[in-house]
Amino acid sequence: MAMTKNIRLILILGILLISANAFAQKERNLGIIKSALNGLHYSVRASYGLGGVSPVPLPSEIREINSYRPLIGIALEGTIEKDINKWLGIHVGLRLENKTMATDALVKGYKMEIQNGPGVTVKGYWTGNVKTNVKNSYISLPILVTFKLTPRWKMRIGPYFSYLLSGDFSGSVYDGYLREGSPTGPKVIIDANNPASYDFSEELVRNNWGLQYGIEWRAFSHLNIFADLQWGMNSAFPKDFDTISFKMFPIYANLGFAYAF
Amino acid sequence: MKISKLLCMMIVVLPLTSCIQDEPLNMEADIEAVIFDKNNNHVLLFNNDSVIEIPSDDAGLNISVIKNPQAEITNIAPIFRLSPGARITHIETGKDGNRLPLDFTKPQKYKVTSEDGKWERYYTLSFDNPSIFTDFNFEHYEMLGNGKYISYYEVKENSPQKYYIWATGNPGYSMSGGSNYPTQKYDRGVNGNAVVLKTVSTGMFGSALKMPIAAGNLFFGSFDSKNAVTAPLAATRFGIPFNKKPVKLTGYYMYIPGEQMTDQNNQPIESMTDAPDIYVVMYENSEIVDGVKKSVMLYGNNILNASNIVGRARKEEGYYQTSTREQIYNGEWNTFSIDFTEEGNGIDMEKLANYEYNLALVFTSSIYGANFQGAVGSELYIDNVKLICEE
Structure with missing residues (x-):
């Protein structure tokens, strides 16, 4: 469900990008040239994001990352840049993006709390494997300061604000045991053939913000290549959400290209 | 946020495994099993049952070993299999409870402390004739x-x-x-x-x-x-x-x-x-x-x-x-x-x-x-x- 939504999102953005390109195929119209003379630059950009939603630093309860897959995380952005002076500028964008990952970790004495129907909670300490799948879509607003290092190299840094459009944060626990209630509660084995699944999608916070840091290289006159790091500053889950006792921060590196008009 | 930290984070994101911390100490404090070796197992009703598994829930805190009605139980030294890293203390004497010879004509009480020292469980071990x-x-x-x-x-x-x-x-x-x-x-x-x-x-x-x-x-x-x-x-x-x-x-x-x-x-x-x-x-x-x-x-x-x-x-x-x-x-x-x-x-x-x-x-x-x-x-x-x- 979430996946099809994401695909639709990507398609719409793709179409927008293509139409923007078609528009660009016509000669620079006067407006754009005028804007450029006033220090305004427009670009559209696409990137591939790689990262995870993770506690920072990793708590000692996490003993091993058995596997990690980034899945498909695409970001599409329309950008306006305004020069302040020869070196400094402002970068404001509107970005649609997916932040995804799939991990499988080995944990020891990991505190868990699972909702089991209305008002019914299972609490306990889990030792064993935890699989997590994240497929979140956001609309984001980066507001960055840019520094021109050389005519071809540019650096940028600043905050971004994201709104969660659709979220999937789910997984399962397997091949281990739960101590129900406390570390001295009944021990219950959950084996690999009978995983217990969880779904915290509904718990994800809608409003997110973070810091973004990146560099951009002008490869051709209209084509730039860039890399950005997005570091979430608020946890993916609200403060009163005890199931995961750690703050979970989305941390993603994006690699992509920009078409500058 | 320092640039160096940002750079470190950039490096951190992909090989998350490099950030694994030291293993935390175990929090469990169970007697998983009571074991009777060949010097002690003659007292059991079935002396082939020399390893007695103990349930992990609170029902396991009262361990009743069914003994042979004729057996002497004044000097028995049970062996305990505990949660990894846990310690067992005989409460009355304060001694290490493992292999400690005791008179079981009355029930004996033990305390098990977890490896991290934060959790305790109290057990009673008694030898009982089969009762109908x-x-x-x-x-x-x-x-x-x-x-x-x-x-x-x-x-x-x-x-x-x-x-x-x-x-x-x-x-x-x-x-x-x-x-x-x-x-x-x-x-x-x-x-x-x-x-x-x-x-x-x-x-x-x-x-x-x-x-x-x-x-x-x-x-x-x-x-x-x-x-x-x-x-x-x-x-x-x-x-x-x-x-x-x-x-x-x-x-x-x-x-x-x-x-x-x-x-x-x-x-x-x-x-x-x-x-x-x-x-x-x-x-x-x-x-x-x-x-x-x-x-x-x-x-x-x-x-x-x-x-x-x-x-x-x-x-x-x-x-x-x-x-x-x-x-x-x-x-x-x-x-x-x-x-x-x-x-x-x-x-x-x-x-x-x-x-x-x-x-x-x-x-x-x-x-x-x-x-x-x-x-x-x-x-x-x-x-x-x-x-x-x-x-």
Whole structure:
């Protein structure tokens, strides 16, 4: 469900990008040239994001990352840049993006709390494997300061604000045991053939913000290549959400290209 | 935020594994097993059982080792298998409890401390002669799991000793997080208290594990919660050593079936009404494997069809009457009387005298509850049960 939504999102953005390109195929119209003379630059950009939603630093309860897959995380952005002076500028964008990952970790004495129907909670300490799948879509607003290092190299840094459009944060626990209630509660084995699944999608916070840091290289006159790091500053889950006792921060590196008009 | 930190983070994101911290100390404080080596195992009723596994729930805190009635127990040094890193202390002397020779003519108390020092569990270890109980009024109970669920025991006249012969599935249900436990006290018994067994829902978590219901049960033996999810039929360990030959089982009951039978996938089963089950099974509690005598225990999967069963008392499914809510409210109890008949190899009187048979007395609110078929809301009320035996 979430996946099809994401695909639709990507398609719409793709179409927008293509139409923007078609528009660009016509000669620079006067407006754009005028804007450029006033220090305004427009670009559209696409990137591939790689990262995870993770506690920072990793708590000692996490003993091993058995596997990690980034899945498909695409970001599409329309950008306006305004020069302040020869070196400094402002970068404001509107970005649609997916932040995804799939991990499988080995944990020891990991505190868990699972909702089991209305008002019914299972609490306990889990030792064993935890699989997590994240497929979140956001609309984001980066507001960055840019520094021109050389005519071809540019650096940028600043905050971004994201709104969660659709979220999937789910997984399962397997091949281990739960101590129900406390570390001295009944021990219950959950084996690999009978995983217990969880779904915290509904718990994800809608409003997110973070810091973004990146560099951009002008490869051709209209084509730039860039890399950005997005570091979430608020946890993916609200403060009163005890199931995961750690703050979970989305941390993603994006690699992509920009078409500058 | 410093640039260096940002750069470090950039490096950190991909190989997250490089940031694994030192392993935390263990928080568990269990006696996992009590072991009797060759210097000590002669005191056991079955000296082939030199490793006794202890259930992890609070029912495991009272460890009763069934001893040979003739054995001396003034100088026994049990060995304990503990949670990794945990320590055991004999409370009276403050000494390390492992391999500590003690006089077990009275129960001895131990404290187990977790590796991280933050968690403790208190255990009592006693050696008891096999004890035979035949009258059950369900007046002796205690609340376990921080007072959440009931556990029954029996007592003898003029003795403070508690005999933990009964088990229930309550410790398994506790992991569903619910509060409507399948085995509960009913305070309007025929005399004093009775017990009520309820078939209850285990919530989404239970459904996900294909265990959507829990049938109320009460039985001779023990319940091992660690198997409750992976091998639920292996969690119910039926039977205790017994040296009398049963004749019949009698008692009082009321039964009301829940409205809708469901299967393991929580799908409705039409044209079927839930029914209770009450039975006694007696079985040979040892077998010779490669010349060595080994103990035998029956579990949920073979308690009714194992080849070492020597006798049983059980009625057909249609035997039990259904009560209305009103009849239950008015306390209109029905009686049951179930004859015991021998089968298989039959009962050998000499083996019987040597406790070479186990007896399981079992009550459940859903006859197919072991297969997770039953109707949520089925209730079986039980009181004043007598197991009449040959003298």
